[in-house]
């Protein structure tokens with residue numbers, strides 16, 4: 001139980017109708033979750049307007065409502081609070097409800113198109129190995145020190161975030177690393193959180209279905225840095241041409257990292273092989289099992305963050321050399337016939353290009369590179385032909401297939417991917433809608449020493465078709481198929 005007036009602390013309020021001394025049991029933004037004496041926050045969403053459900057929430061027991069427009073008829077005994085933006089209000093209320101847990105944590109947010117999960121998960125691993133209690137909010141999973149919870153979003157809603165941060169407080173967690181997605185920033189899911197640091201990895205083409213233009217997508221990412229306090233640090237990749245843009249209006253202490261130009265944290269790739277990377281970071285050499293130039297950026301971001309959080313340089317170097325790859329990010333197996341199968345979460349044009357260029361940079365070219373890839377349904381359509389083009393240029397053979405078609409017809413998505421393939425590459429590509437069949441065909445085509453890249457789903461353990469998720473795991477599928485084909 002918490003008094004409504006305490007929940008509303010720091011919320012910018014326009015009008016209050018009713019008393020604010022009443023006690024609230026819990027906070028909900030979905031009328032279906034409301035119970036007796038709860039506060040319901042009405043959110044104008046993308047599909048429906050939560051204001052329509054204010055009456056249902058009251059029927060379910062809500063004693064208080066936060067909304068953007070007061071209903072015409074107010075019900076006696078219920079307190080109504082009008083604010084300009086209920087997304088923002090919800091975030092502040094959620095933090096108050098859980099006793100502002102982010103203030104008791106050393107919280108670092110990672111934003112960017114690619115590399116958020118990798119960077120946040122590796123920072124979690126590094127600080128765990130350094131002996132601290134650590135939290136993680138990521139696309140793959142949520143960790144409250146050693147306890148794992150299922151993730152539903154990259155950046156969950158503000159109530160969920162704060163509930164996990166509170167659990168971290170209760171568990172004595174000191175450091176927490178979280179992914180901050182552009183949807184999360186735009187929907188104010190991270191508003192009001194007390195961040196000690198922010199990391200910008202890069203920004204390339206994605207989510208233009210949601211943000212409409214690249215400039216809008218970029219401005220949303222910048223808002224995260226605009227919101228950091230003067231005690232925080234902001235560390236950005238300045239090889240990305242929008243890196244410095246992120247720092248334009250931040251009050252935080254500014255740091256840069258780069259491979260290709262002057263920066264506070266610099267890195268040079270000395271060796272880049274399937275077994276890992278040998279890097280020179282500032283003046284020290286680091287060996288890591290992570291693969292590819294893009295992971296040199298991730299390692300550098302991790303190094304910079306660990307140093308800014310106060311770890312000793314020598315210790316950071318030792319800890320980095322112990323890091324293991326993140327689930328579904330360049331995970332690979334080698335069959336008895338010496339076929340290498342790589343599973344990677346590359347689901348954007350830039351990520352796909354990076355992964356293929358990494359493989360091409362390392363392999364001998366005496367073997368074939370066979371790529372299996374698709375694009376998600378109900379997501380940015382403009383990336384489809386781009387990914388079709390990249391896959392067909394940078395591989396010897398490509399099989400286009402389904403990747404969570406959601407409510408779309410798989411064949412339509414595939415046609416849009418195929419549209420990006422130039423005529424001279426037609427003979428390299430084929431299309432097999434069923435993902436298992438596509439992977440099976442790649443395994444049948446592969447001979448000893450060949451490389452199969454299965455891109456797009458990484459750690460995911462499902463295929464989503466028409467709102468139904470059935471079990472599907474790329475690594476498990478390819479492992480089984482390669483074994484079966486050996487018999």
Ligand SMILES: CC(=O)N[C@H]1[C@@H](OP(=O)(O)OP(=O)(O)OC[C@H]2O[C@@H](n3ccc(=O)[nH]c3=O)[C@H](O)[C@@H]2O)O[C@H](CO)[C@@H](O)[C@@H]1O[C@H](C)C(=O)N[C@@H](C)C(=O)N[C@H](CCC(=O)O)C(=O)O
Nearest residue numbers: 029030031043045046047048050053153154155157181183
């Ligand atoms: C497109 C999008 O981001 N949608 C998110 C949004 O939903 P919405 O705006 O559509 O909500 P809505 O259905 O219109 O409902 C509006 C309000 O009415 C309420 N309602 C609705 C029905 C009812 O009977 N009663 C009621 O009170 C709802 O609870 C809600 O508060 O707010 C919801 C609550 O926070 C999110 O769960 C939902 O995420 C959906 C499931 C989703 O798929 N999001 C993806 C795109 C996403 O957020 N992805 C990013 C990662 C992207 C990346 O970087 O790769 C992420 O951070 O996960």
Ligand SMILES: Nc1ncnc2c1ncn2[C@@H]1O[C@H](COP(=O)(O)OP(=O)(O)OP(=O)(O)O)[C@@H](O)[C@H]1O
Nearest residue numbers: 113114115116117118139154294329344345346351
């Ligand atoms: N720093 C990087 N720069 C470019 N590409 C990267 C980088 N790190 C990883 N990738 C590629 O992008 C894919 C996704 O990486 P990761 O899951 O870390 O990104 P993310 O930002 O968390 O993605 P999402 O937005 O879906 O949560 C990886 O599988 C890899 O192919």
Ligand SMILES: N[C@H](CCC[C@H](N)C(=O)O)C(=O)O
Nearest residue numbers: 347375376379403404456457
């Ligand atoms: N967070 C990303 C993940 C995409 C992964 C891909 N497998 C797909 O389903 O499109 C999104 O929701 O756009």
Ligand SMILES: [Mg+2]
Nearest residue numbers: 116117139154
């Ligand atoms: Mg992620």
